[in-house]
Amino acid sequence: MSTLQPDSGVTLWRKVADSIEREIAQGGYPAGEKLPGEVELATVHRVNRHTVRRALAALAERGLVRAERGSGTYVEPGRIAYPLRSRTRFSEIVGAGGREPRGQLLGASREDATRELARELDLPVGAPLIRIDGLRLADSAPICVGSTWLSAERFPDAEELYRRFGSMTKVLAQHGIRDYRRASTRITAAIADAGDAARLDLGIGRPVLIVEGLDVDGKGRPLLALRTRFAAERVQFVVETE
Amino acid sequence: MSTLQPDSGVTLWRKVADSIEREIAQGGYPAGEKLPGEVELATVHRVNRHTVRRALAALAERGLVRAERGSGTYVEPGRIAYPLRSRTRFSEIVGAGGREPRGQLLGASREDATRELARELDLPVGAPLIRIDGLRLADSAPICVGSTWLSAERFPDAEELYRRFGSMTKVLAQHGIRDYRRASTRITAAIADAGDAARLDLGIGRPVLIVEGLDVDGKGRPLLALRTRFAAERVQFVVETE
DNA sequence: TCAAGTTGTCTGTGATATTAGACAACTTCA
């Protein structure tokens, strides 16, 4: 008889990875927490340190943990579930996850409408626009960086208002626009370039989600055009199909 | 960068085994059906024949399939879920699974009560007993073989009645006992000996489940003592704890 | 009886998994 112990058919490192993932999921190591060192994990799981490293590499690949040389391996916060509905605001989404939403103005400038922006905003090509660049964070983790364009003629004080209130919703409210919604959202992905990497605190080569959105008022007239780049490892878009 | 393709950590043969098991579970191959040959399975799964063999060996180890040299590999019928309650009858259990329950009388004899049987049946040591040996099948698959002892003084015509009706329930009914139940069930396991192997159509060395049971009447008085050996690969006891 | 088709077993080869040890590179903290 062959009598071979019927191996589970799962490699050892995978078992270790699953075990660690289970511990994280059960709250054994909260987000941001440092995992035990590789040597300790190896002894605990009765396995070679290299096998632990393979397991951690797999978890890191999926964004569950992050290794910091010389310091330790840390549990990453779970990805923010980012529902793509017509009326969800960044602050609501992040707040719903029990995290503190923050915004940071990176800069503002005046630009003339390119053909594409003009088409989106239903303005003539070359129309004056205000461009506002901002960074958004959940607690201290950068989530996305992006630009918003709006008509300089209709909202001449947009930059000043945004600096004052730190919220595009309030900028529009100052102009009597109480309701606006997302009309269209297009999503693609790319690899973080040096700029993304710096502002989103990402490694170069990590994926970013690119969102092109258009917000409109209650009557469907275009208000804002957006180009936003999300750190893919910190966010997960949820599309609700009906 | 290491850039190692993040392997799933599951061996190829295990993936193939899971795939075949899924097909069986989804009814692609009904019980008793012959699977495609190893060569065909290998080409279908784009894998070496030896890898398929490893997968089939794992499934055979779990009793899902059975390989017959020179002929093919066949899907084993799923194990009968055999609930251990106080009032379940073999025929009901098998019938509930959509299979045809059958019984076969192997023999009957008179014995004197051993100390153990006497204690169970609440009779004096050496009291005359009738022993009935029977084989039970689901469709044509032997499920269990066992002996039943009952008092020869109380049920002198038990053998004749059992031959006539083929059912212990009806033997008791002829004596006015309309209700009886299982008072205790003890379970252990052993390896099939030559006798088991022959009568249960098992390979020698395969496991058998050994059940020692005592049936009592409505007032708790012992009626039957049973020793039954089940083909473990065809049955699965279900104990309902409350 | 024979041929075709099947599973069982053997040998061999290359890739991967796992272990082991050593050292480099880096962070943290006293």
Next chain:
DNA sequence: TGAAGTTGTCTAATATCACAGACAACTTGA
């Protein structure tokens, strides 16, 4: 600044996985 602790990288040896080919042993059906 230095020591301790951490992750990153390298070499090496062994075991298992997966592939490949050949043949034996057996069943089935003409």
